[in-house]
Amino acid sequence: MFHKILIANRGEIAVRIIRACRELGVATVVAHSEADRRSLAVELADEAICIGPAPSDKSYLNISNVVSAALVSGAEAIHPGYGFLSENAYLAEVCEQCQITFIGPSAKAIERFHDKSAAREMMREAGLPVLPGIDRPVYTLDAAQQAAAEIGYPVMVKACAGGGGRGLRPAFDETELARNFPVAQREAQSVFGNGGLYLEKLVEEARHVEVQLLVDRYGKALHFGERDCSLQRRHQKLLEETPCIALDSTVRAEMGERAAAAAAAVGYEGVGTIEFLVDRAGRYSFMEMNTRIQVEHPVSEMTSGVDLLKWQMRVAAGEPLDFDQSDIKPRGHAIECRVNAEDPARGFAPQSGLITGFLAPGGPGIRVDSHLYPGYQMPTYYDSLLAKVIAWGEDRAEAVARMRRALEEFRLNGVATNISFQLALIASPEFLEGRFDTHFVERWLAEREAAEAEVGGARELHGA
Numbered sequence: 001m002f003h004k005i006l007i008a009n010r011g012e013i014a015v016r017i018i019r020a021c022r023e024l025g026v027a028t029v030v031a032h033s034e035a036d037r038r039s040l041a042v043e044l045a046d047e048a049i050c051i052g053p054a055p056s057d058k059s060y061l062n063i064s065n066v067v068s069a070a071l072v073s074g075a076e077a078i079h080p081g082y083g084f085l086s087e088n089a090y091l092a093e094v095c096e097q098c099q100i101t102f103i104g105p106s107a108k109a110i111e112r113f114h115d116k117s118a119a120r121e122m123m124r125e126a127g128l129p130v131l132p133g134i135d136r137p138v139y140t141l142d143a144a145q146q147a148a149a150e151i152g153y154p155v156m157v158k159a160c161a162g163g164g165g166r167g168l169r170p171a172f173d174e175t176e177l178a179r180n181f182p183v184a185q186r187e188a189q190s191v192f193g194n195g196g197l198y199l200e201k202l203v204e205e206a207r208h209v210e211v212q213l214l215v216d217r218y219g220k221a222l223h224f225g226e227r228d229c230s231l232q233r234r235h236q237k238l239l240e241e242t243p244c245i246a247l248d249s250t251v252r253a254e255m256g257e258r259a260a261a262a263a264a265a266v267g268y269e270g271v272g273t274i275e276f277l278v279d280r281a282g283r284y285s286f287m288e289m290n291t292r293i294q295v296e297h298p299v300s301e302m303t304s305g306v307d308l309l310k311w312q313m314r315v316a317a318g319e320p321l322d323f324d325q326s327d328i329k330p331r332g333h334a335i336e337c338r339v340n341a342e343d344p345a346r347g348f349a350p351q352s353g354l355i356t357g358f359l360a361p362g363g364p365g366i367r368v369d370s371h372l373y374p375g376y377q378m379p380t381y382y383d384s385l386l387a388k389v390i391a392w393g394e395d396r397a398e399a400v401a402r403m404r405r406a407l408e409e410f411r412l413n414g415v416a417t418n419i420s421f422q423l424a425l426i427a428s429p430e431f432l433e434g435r436f437d438t439h440f441v442e443r444w445l446a447e448r449e450a451a452e453a454e455v456g457g458a459r460e461l462h463g464a
Helices: 011-024 040-044 063-073 089-097 107-114 116-125 141-151 174-192 249-265 297-304 308-316 396-409 419-427 429-433 440-461
Strands: 004-007 027-032 047-050 077-079 155-159 169-171 197-201 207-215 221-233 236-242 270-278 284-290 333-340 357-359 366-370 385-393 411-413
Touching: 004 011, 004 063, 011 027, 011 040, 011 308, 011 366, 011 385, 027 040, 027 063, 047 063, 063 077, 063 089, 077 308, 089 107, 107 116, 116 197, 116 284, 141 155, 141 174, 141 197, 155 174, 169 174, 174 197, 207 249, 207 284, 207 308, 221 249, 221 297, 221 440, 236 297, 236 419, 249 270, 249 284, 270 308, 297 308, 297 333, 297 366, 297 385, 333 396, 333 419, 366 396, 385 396, 396 419, 419 429, 419 440
Parallel strands: 004 027, 004 077, 027 047
Antiparallel strands: 155 169, 155 197, 207 221, 207 270, 221 236, 236 333, 270 284, 333 385, 357 411, 366 385
16 A cells, blocks of 8 residues: 555545545645645645645646645655546656556546547447447538438537536537537537537436446456436536436346446456446446546445445555455445535525535434535635535435435535525425436426516516
8 A cells, every 4th residue: 555645636525535545544645726725635634735826727737736746745646536637648647657656547548538439439349338329529510410310310419528518419400410519619629628529319318327336457347336417407416326216126237247347348447437328218328437536436335335435545556356246235325415605596606705604414324525614715716516415324215314304404604505406406206206317407497497487477466
C-alpha cells in the first residue's frame, strides 16, 4: 500500500478519500485552490498544498501544478476523485512518466473509453449489446442526416468526447436534427474541445441503469449490482437507488456478469461503471463507461458492505482482490439524494454564500457525505453539490421512509437548497410505484408548474 497520496479534488469526495486513507493508514496531501484554503478537506488532511487561484483551469485542472504538488510532497500516488482530471488520459500518462501512480485505469484505457463511438465498437466486440448507431464521428449535418436515415428516427445525437449530458440532443425527424445538430456540436466543441458527434437509436421511456465494477491488475473482475440513475434533470442525476426495481433477478444477474466479463476482456483495471439504457421490455444496451469512481458509489457500498474507495486504492497499489463474486451478496435497498445549492423556486438558480447552520441527519440506516460545517463560505467557482444523503433499508419502502425522515431532519442555513424538491419527488406516486424513466422529472416539473399556474389564475379570477 502507498504511504502518501495526493488528492487532486475538493468538496465531499476529497473528504471521502481522506477518510478511506485514514483507515488504511495512508498519509494524505490535499491539493487545493486559493478559494478552498478553509475547506474541510484542508482541515482533515495531513498536509495541504495550494495549486493555484480559484478558477478550475488555473488550479484543479492544471496538470503541471497537480503533478508538481505530488512530487514536492513526496506523494507516491494521485487520487483524482470524480470530475476535474479524473478521466484525463494526459494526467495518467504524465503520472506514469514521473513514476507516480494514477489511481485509476491506464492512459490507454481512458483514451479508448473517452471516444464514445470507439467505446461502442469495443464493447460490442467484448460481448455487450449495443444500440443501433454509427461507430464513426460525424462533423457535418449532411453526414448526420445520412447516418440518421440508416439508423431510422428517432435518434440521439451525442458528443464523441462527451459526458454529463453535454452535447446531447434528441431528433425525432430530419427537421429536428437540422435544428439540434449544430447546437450539440457547438456545445461539444466548447466543453470538450472536440466537435465530433455520433448518432444512435433513441430509446423512448428508457431507464438509465449502471453496473458498478472493480477489476484488479490480475484480471479478476467483480460487479456490485446495478444502480438506477433515471431520475435526472437536464441530464444531471438527482437521485440514485439500488437495486433497480424494473429488473428481474435473471436480467440483473446477467447484466452484472456480462459487464464484468466485458471489462476483463478489454484489460480494464480499477473501479469503473458501465452504463446501460433499459427499454420497457427490460432489454439493455451499452451506453458508455465511466473510468472513475462515481458520485453515487455509496449506495453500492451500503448494500454490498464493501468500501469501494479503499479497494480502489488497494488495487492501484497492486493488491489482488481477495474475495470472489460469490462473496458479494447485496442486501436491502439503498437510495441517494443529492443536496445541491440551488433554488427550485427560481428555476434551480445556483446559490452560494456563508453556511450559517449545518446539522446532518442521522439514525438507523442513514449516511451523509458532505464537506460542510457552520461558518463555511461556499466558493462561487465550483459545482453546487453540498451533501449526499444515503438511506438504507431492508426493502425499498423502509429506505424511502428513512430518506424522508433524514431530509426532514436536515438543517442547512445560509443558502437555498433542493431539499424540498427531493422530498416532493420521493413522495410522488410515480416514484413510489416505480413508474419513471429518464424524462420523468422534466414532465413532473412541467405538470407541477402548470398546476400552480392554474391555481394562481383561479385565485386572481376570484380576487383572492
